[in-house]
Amino acid sequence: MITAGAAIYLDKLSLDCLEKFLVYRQNPEVCKYQGYDPFTKQEAIDFINKQFPIPVGSRGKWTQIGIYSKTTNELIGDCVSNFQQSEPKNVELGISINPNFQKQGLAKDAIQTLSNYLTNNFDVHKFIARIDARNESCIHLFQKLGYEQEGKLKEDFFDKEDNSWVDLLMFGKIL
Ligand SMILES: CC(C)(COP(=O)(O)OP(=O)(O)OC[C@H]1O[C@@H](n2cnc3c(N)ncnc32)[C@H](O)[C@@H]1OP(=O)(O)O)[C@@H](O)C(=O)NCCC(=O)NCCS
Numbered sequence: 001m002i003t004a005g006a007a008i009y010l011d012k013l014s015l016d017c018l019e020k021f022l023v024y025r026q027n028p029e030v031c032k033y034q035g036y037d038p039f040t041k042q043e044a045i046d047f048i049n050k051q052f053p054i055p056v057g058s059r060g061k062w063t064q065i066g067i068y069s070k071t072t073n074e075l076i077g078d079c080v081s082n083f084q085q086s087e088p089k090n091v092e093l094g095i096s097i098n099p100n101f102q103k104q105g106l107a108k109d110a111i112q113t114l115s116n117y118l119t120n121n122f123d124v125h126k127f128i129a130r131i132d133a134r135n136e137s138c139i140h141l142f143q144k145l146g147y148e149q150e151g152k153l154k155e156d157f158f159d160k161e162d163n164s165w166v167d168l169l170m171f172g173k174i175l
Helices: 013-023 039-051 106-122 136-144
Strands: 008-010 063-069 075-082 090-097 127-132 148-159 164-174
Touching: 008 106, 013 039, 013 075, 013 090, 039 063, 063 106, 075 106, 090 106, 106 136, 127 148, 136 164
Parallel strands: 090 127
Antiparallel strands: 008 063, 063 075, 075 090, 127 164, 148 164
16 A cells, blocks of 8 residues: 555556546546546556556656545546656646546545645655546545645647537645
């Protein structure tokens, strides 16, 4: 185990959790506002294998960590951190939660737990979240955690499914 929160703990992703990982990573609703399409089984295996050797805190690399329920020990989602290549004291965070476990405060618990772990073990100046302007749940999550909206990249990318340009919101929390 890496670290624990109130109702979840964070640990490495492993192929033992492949089925639970696919439950949400294959769900179009979970992928909708994120930079990935629903995973195939082989893509999930490759992703977990590729992630496994990357240590948390690696500069310029996305490091994925599993979120596990303390009650059942099952994988319920994953969170990610990226110590920015240009300024490694600034760390971008992201998160995906299985819809069966959403709206229960577990995402908040996971981001708080990850942030505590990172500030306790690394020299962090600021946390960053880049959020699709349509992603209300994610905006609320980071607002509840004390992040401020610092800017908006207008029509930052084109969503082919929606046939529309999408704004990207920049959120940050300076420690
Ligand atoms: C974004 C995501 C992780 C949020 O998870 P969640 O389960 O809603 O989060 P929590 O239950 O911890 O909720 C956090 C807070 O936001 C509030 N909230 C969540 N969604 C809300 C909404 N649509 N409107 C108003 N408040 C909302 C909750 O009530 C809670 O506040 P509280 O502590 O005062 O009760 C989840 O929706 C998800 O996995 N989405 C798909 C992946 C994704 O888009 N990730 C974002 C990329 S960074």
